[in-house]
Each structure stands twice: as C-alpha cells, then as structure tokens.
Amino acid sequence: MTARWALPGPVRYPDPDIVVLDRRFQRLIVAIAAVERIATGFRFTEGPAYYGDGRYLLFSDIPNDALIRWDEITGAVATLRHPAGYPDGNTRDRQGRLISCELGSRTLTRTEHDGTVTVLASRFEGTRLTGPNDVVVKSDGSIWFSDNGAGIRGNYLGDKAAKEMPYRVYRLDPATGQLAIAVADMERPNGLCFSPDEKQLYVVDTPDGPKITRVYDMVDGKAVNSRLFFDAQPGFADGIRCDTEGNVWAALSGGEGHDGVGVFAPDGTLIGRILLPERCANLCFGGKKRNRLFMTASQSVYALYVEAQGVPGG
Numbered sequence: 001m002t003a004r005w006a007l008p009g010p011v012r013y014p015d016p017d018i019v020v021l022d023r024r025f026q027r028l029i030v031a032i033a034a035v036e037r038i039a040t041g042f043r044f045t046e047g048p049a050y051y052g053d054g055r056y057l058l059f060s061d062i063p064n065d066a067l068i069r070w071d072e073i074t075g076a077v078a079t080l081r082h083p084a085g086y087p088d089g090n091t092r093d094r095q096g097r098l099i100s101c102e103l104g105s106r107t108l109t110r111t112e113h114d115g116t117v118t119v120l121a122s123r124f125e126g127t128r129l130t131g132p133n134d135v136v137v138k139s140d141g142s143i144w145f146s147d148n149g150a151g152i153r154g155n156y157l158g159d160k161a162a163k164e165m166p167y168r169v170y171r172l173d174p175a176t177g178q179l180a181i182a183v184a185d186m187e188r189p190n191g192l193c194f195s196p197d198e199k200q201l202y203v204v205d206t207p208d209g210p211k212i213t214r215v216y217d218m219v220d221g222k223a224v225n226s227r228l229f230f231d232a233q234p235g236f237a238d239g240i241r242c243d244t245e246g247n248v249w250a251a252l253s254g255g256e257g258h259d260g261v262g263v264f265a266p267d268g269t270l271i272g273r274i275l276l277p278e279r280c281a282n283l284c285f286g287g288k289k290r291n292r293l294f295m296t297a298s299q300s301v302y303a304l305y306v307e308a309q310g311v312p313g314g
Contacts, residue, residue, distance in 0.1 A: 017275040025272030033305040045296035047090035050286025060087040086158045089134035101132035103151025103158040108132045137313040143172040146189040191239040211236035239282030243308040253279035285310025
C-alpha cells in the first residue's frame, strides 16, 4: 500500500484496496472506481460535510484550528474559517446550514446562510459542555451530538481543562434551545448516526480500553435498549454514517489492514473494507447523487465513488 501512494500513477481496476468480505458488499462497489487522494498536507482532518449546492466539501483540520473547503470542480483547497474553535464533527441541518462541534470553544454552533455564527449549545444545567465531538440531524430537525472531552484532554485538539461532568450524547431542540441527555451509558461516546427509518441510533464508544459500537432502539423519541452492534478490534471506529439500505459505514483505525473504512450490514456483519494508508477519522456521502464517499484520514482526504447513497442529515 505504501508504494501506491508514494508515486503518482494509474491504479489497476478493480482497486485492490477495496476488499469484499461478504457478497452483500459486492453490489455496493464500482468495479472501475478507485480510491483517490483529493487533498493532503493537513495535521488531523475530521468532520466532512458536503455542499451539493456549491459542489464543495467542507472539513475540519482540528490542530490547525481551521475549517477547510475543497472545490469538487477545480480541486482547489482554501481555508474557510480560522480560528474556528478547534472544529471537529460537522453536518448540515435540514435548511442547509452548517452545524459544527467545536472542541476549543466547547460549543455546538450553527453557521447561518449569511455567514454569521450562532451558538446552539454551550452548557447543560449550568455546567460547560466538555466538548461536542460529532453530530447528526434527525428529520424532525432535532440535533443529536456526542460530548466527549476530546479537546480538554490536552492542548493539541483544544485547551486542556478539568472534566466537569460525564461524557454523553445530547438531543437539542433548536426551536426551543432545550438540551436533553439522550445517551448516558457510554464512557466516551463518539460517532453517531440514525438508520434510514430513524428507528435505530448507532453510537461509537471510544474509551481508553476496548472500543465498540452500540445500537439503540428509538421509542417515543428516546434511545433505549442498548446492545452491541459491532466490535472492530483490533481496529476501532470513529465517525459513522448510514446508507439508504441500512448499512453502516465506519471510519476505522487500527494500523495497516484496518485503517480506512469498514462497512457493516444491518445485522452487524463486516461485509467489506476500504483500506487507506492513514487512520480514518470520519466520512460522509456527497457528490451530485450522494454516491461519492468522502473520508477524512489524518493528514489527507480521500474519495471513492460507490453504488450506495447516504441518508440525509449525516
């Protein structure tokens, strides 16, 4: 794999870094499409969010405290915002506005259409959040985000500070500003996404020990009945997104043979891998048909056309 990315040149189809582990993955891939490195030279990329109306990808470079824009037409890369509160996860709400998790400011923000920034959440019951990490928007407009202190554990991804309350997943009603605990049984919740019918919520847990991904049933707007969805050890997941058929696409770390993306069927079976030369932190679907997978991976961003489409809100 190292040789492939060391020199420019053609890639033989089918791409050997797209690995089919189960026949269900075969129909989700394109035999004449390859993984492309579309941008590089960053410190740690995260939070990709695609803008179909402008044909560009926005993503975070957390240690550089910047939001970066990559133009899908020209390939040009530009800094959209700096400083940016040490941004991590990003998505768009149902009105097309950017929702961002800021590790440095420890806030959840919304960028309005005129470019102004609105703070949506900064405290829970009077105590500062530990640092919003990843975010997804439900069809009813509610915003669900993990708060896991990634920015307060050191000075590289934010500002080191004492932990003031447990790490959780919250649900925000943007109309009222009401913040409620959605998941409280994880050590360090991270990536999250809903199934296409929004009857399940998937959440990644990334504590210092074994890291797993759990699934919850949604009952009357609440996440209940927590259970194991997958365990990718010796690798582990970070950001996750769901396609329209209910497969979960997970950004994975774990070293060579594990770094990249793992695709899990609705029953939790690992059906395929997309191998990358760097650990993958997050991903999203974009492109004109929502069938282009964008992957933020350490110092670079990668893309791959697939025969799957991402669900809205993630």
